[in-house]
Amino acid sequence: MEIIKNYIDGTLVEPKSGAYLDNFNPATGQVYSQIPDSAEEDVNDAVKAAKLAYPSWSKTAKETRSEILAKIAMLIEKNLDRLALAESMDNGKPVSLAKQVDIPRAATNFNFFATAILHYASESHAMENGVINYTLREPIGVAGCISPWNLPLYLFTWKIAPALAAGNTVVAKPSEVTPMTAFLLSELCIEAGLPAGVLNIVHGLGNKVGAAITTHPDIPMISFTGGTATGAQIAKEAAPMFKKLSLELGGKNPNIIFADCDFEKMLQVTLKSSFSNQGEICLCGSRIFIEKPLYEKFKTAFVEATEKLKVGNPQSGDSDLGAIVSEEHMDKILSYIELAKEEGGSILAGGNRVSLSGEQEKGWYLEPTIIEGLGHECRTNQEEIFGPVVTLIPFDSEEEVIEMANSTKYGLSSTIWTKDLNTAHRVAENLHVGIAWINCWLLRDLRTPFGGTKSSGVGREGGFEALHFFTEPKNVCIKY
């Protein structure tokens, strides 16, 4: 059984208490490794190491920082198969998805910010009479990075890479549900020659390790991705300490389908935006709004295509959906399916746990589920389920669908399907979201601002937005 260790001050160490938590493989429902059950004292050690490493790392030439980050990226690429398998075992996602998406993106995150920092420049503002203002964008200190379980290495590195590129040192915590690839990353950082203390990874529970990071007086900035309730808790704790906060939170994204869309393309992508990664992507479209003339055609084709999706062992190449990340999360999704029935919804496809045989007998699998017949204001259509569950809602007019789409407390992303460019632009403009995809989904240019509005978050990640977050601007005014 693999024993995960913390990565503090350049070495792999046990938690001070010696206590460990069980780590499960969702595909089998069995414990397969142990995670440090770290506490405040481990976070204190990590912060101490990060503070010690900061003066040197922040003054290291950006070219050198860039080279080290690029080396980490190269090592991630070199270990693609091993990391993809580890991600799949830890999270339950199909190994093919981890190989195509999660792990390549983790390498890209390091490469992207390794090069972005070389192009990051600051402004100057000239005044009359020989006065110039110039802006220094300086690293801040020790960054706290906290990430969730759905895209474990992908989202973990999405925070760490810009923080390090900008010259900060980092204390990071991956989700306790999926800690394995963060642990493997710490080994790769040692191999890449990242100086001791520059990145520290402390494993453990949110209310212990996460809370210790959030409230530590020597961590002036927190970059968090996870649930809205956790984000609110972090904001409450960090606000009186005036920490910089970047919060990427939950969503209940609308997928809006107009009758004039390219039907085949829309159907193919809608299957993905509904059920990829078992629906456990914050950007999945869980409320599908269909213009009435297309409703029956869409419903028939979508149900038929969904029923062909294979739920199976994440490690076999032909599984479209793997296992749900934890038993607790599976039960939560099932409880929402029950709620949908109580609220008057009809299950058109799925709705049940899937029982596999052999080693996967005790794994946590769910059928991709389609529900219709619910109003947009019921709990099923307002609360984040974060699983392979979507609802179908017909609409008559553009105004009506915009109102329904905007009716939740969330505002992360949306997808719009239409051939009419005017409709597409107008709807995108009127949706309260951070990202609107038109006739596509999940296309990501890492230079673009990424984040949500309302209860989906505060701040933006991506490109120079991330480098702005991880630096403090200082205006210097000189008269000559």
Ligand code: NAD
């Ligand atoms: P979560 O909020 O339960 O946990 C996220 C992280 O926060 C974990 O590392 C956890 O240990 C830690 N944590 C928990 N309590 C804490 C506390 N009191 N203080 C500090 N840290 C704490 O979220 P999850 O269940 O891991 O992830 C699923 C959620 O993440 C969904 O709501 C999903 O929409 C959201 N998400 C959002 C984005 C985005 O970019 N907006 C991306 C992925 C996932």
